[in-house]
Amino acid sequence: MASVQYDDATRLYPGTPKPAVNELELTIDDGELLVLVGPSGSGKSTALRMLAGLEPLDDGRILIGGNDVSRVPPRARDIAMVFQNYALYPNLDVAQNMGFALKQQGVHKDERTKRVREVAKLLDLEPYLDRKPRNLSGGQRQRVAMGRAIVRRPQVYLMDEPLSNLDAKLRVQTRAELVELQRRLAVTTVYVTHDQVEAMTMGHRVAVLRDGDLQQVDPPSKLYHEPANLFVAGFIGSPAMNMLPVSVDHAVKIAGVEIRIADAPGGGQRGTVGFRPETVVIGTEGPIPARIRLVEDLGSEAFVHLVIDHEGEERRIVAKVEPPFHGNVDDSVRLTLRGTVHLFDGAEARRATVTL
């Protein structure tokens, strides 16, 4: 078990103008589950592969347990990786797949069998030990891939979207199992996903990447409530945060309604105001007139898509309400904002937050 440190780590693919991962500064504590999240092309997988040793560094260093491993080949880094498509050896059965790395390390056969059995028991894989991967379901293959990593007892687990090939229901279930397992084993884990729900539910901390640049690293709750910039604010949360263009000042106008933001910078530059769907309260009274465009009732919660008139233009926003919601499409309603409103400047950085 060990901490992981990216120190100025940079990867520039040959023939590309911009680094895939740019001067990444990130420390992952011993036993922590850190999630790397971002849209495709954000550099999250590259960052993971750099840690695995599958991708060379063009600049900077990577440390595992305080040792510089930047020039160390993958096999000597004492890491285990779970691949998105599992990468099970098709000609080996489950037990051989799980024991493969131990065999390479020269672990004695009895010890190998014992460790494989232990992990198979942990993952409910005992009945399948002599099956070939092609005779397993997707969920079972996923567990074998996990098992192969666990058997090794490495310093760090690397997981590259390990749940994305499972169907929705199994994914949610496996997600919870994986979090429990990681907590039990307490092995430092770096987990890559493009799914912000996975990131929020699994990570002790979440690192948001965009175009190779680290945007913010924080615990999920802080990421949600105190996003560092417009990108993080928009990426985290579903449905996404409502955003409207405004003139940044000590008071901003949302659909003509003035909101005082005392610690906002003055000057009136163009920026963005953002508020989450749960901030929007729909009623018969309230300062902001709106029209209902669409109602999505999920049973436990409902999302109401609304149109408001902001700065002379029709703008779409979403409200999250508790069902039952008695409103129809094209109804006119009144809105009140109750909760947190963020203000972002022209450079997309968050400059002020007020609670209404």
Place this chain on the structure above:
Amino acid sequence: MKRGARLGVGERRSIAIGIGVLAWVVALIWIFPIAWTVLTSFKTEQDAAAQTFHQGLSFGRYSDIAHSIPGTLSLQTAFTNSLVVVVVSTLIVLLLALPAAYALAIRPVRKWRDVLFFFISTKFLPVVASIFPIYVYAEKWNLIGTRTILVVLYIAINLPLAIWMTRSFFMEVPRELIEAAEIDGTSLVNQLRSVILPIAAPGIAATALLCVIFAWNEYFYAIQLNFASGSTMPQWVISNVSTRGNFLAKLSAASIVACLPVVLAGWAAQKRMIRGLSMGALK
């Protein structure tokens, strides 16, 4: 609307029958020379020459070719020569092609395109154009009439194709599997043996089969460089052509015997090739 959807059941059936008939016609045209040869090989020479059936069928011609006239090339010698030349050349080709394919597919060397092109460029020269220098040097090094010269030439001829083919099969080994093996700590040899080769095995079998077929059937170099003790099967077939008369049935029998090993090799390799490629590796 699709065109097929407008056809009635009867029309669709007649199309199916039509395609079936066409397939049979094509197949019969294809098989005709072989069927004719097989049939002729069981006839007497008189029947074979006259294209008649008066004296029935027998294994007589096969017995004839198995007992060669002393002083001429025997079936046993030719078969042994062919077997040695084919097996040795194919094994060496695979031994050289596999590392080359690894270096061109899995961990590509710099300028791998140029390397690939170089290999295939060796096939641009017509065989006839190369025979003269080869002959001169073969004679200088006392290799004329030996199996060694054929082994060397068949390696040279098969290697480019084998490299191209094994490279394309290696390319199909999922990248992640090799990466997983790297992380799992495999040595290069183990990586090849436990991960890459099992997946590429059907392709390697196909490559080996093509090398075997070529080496078994090769005639030009064999006849030019090796007309004596080291002669191979194609020369033995031709040795059954005689100026003393018509020996069509005997020649047919010899042709069939010469074909058989390749057919068997093809049949064996086919079973190996069909067995599921990289099923279940990913997803």
